Amino acid sequence: MSLDPAIAARLKRNEAGLVAAVAQERATGDVLMMAWMDDEALARTLATRKATYYSRSRQQYWVKGETSGHTQYVHEVRLDCDGDTVLLIVDQEGAACHTGTHTCWDGDVLLAEPA
């Protein structure tokens, strides 16, 4: 699947050819996870509305929830001002995090709300 050339021209990919992707839950505003996309993953996400990332460690495409059932239906995709990060507004089915928590930031607070 090829990415719309008008979109491809606006991307500022990193040295590995990837842009960052932040997923935010539509209903709650919760920031769910951060992952990566290459042009193909972004094209598939735009075409299918199923969030599709590129796994750097496994070097393969990864349709979120394909094995876990914890899919992300994509309502909107926005590109940031410098073209290196997309924001996905999604409906999250089940847990977004592979650890089973709602978001990937539920476990480790480095700095708490001031008293």
Added chain:
Amino acid sequence: MSLDPAIAARLKRNEAGLVAAVAQERATGDVLMMAWMDDEALARTLATRKATYYSRSRQQYWVKGETSGHTQYVHEVRLDCDGDTVLLIVDQEGAACHTGTHTCWDGDVLLAEPA
């Protein structure tokens, strides 16, 4: 300023020694921007509650709003499940984006809400 070794041990830095940092507005839940931190930037952020990033292009620390006045007061910092991205919950003064918009994703919609 040195980062708490117990925190430093949990970070999974990229090849440039950085972790990603996503800033979310406390009052609205809006995702404001994505930037980068090294250990020093994170240590300064935790110590001062002023969001401090590392500029890859300028290779220097950058206290958000130091010149623009568009500061970020940091309420919480959380580390994600795989240690490579922090989430900052902030009070944003003025525009978060250097283009003058509220967030860095206000300008370029790649995929709109389905009709």
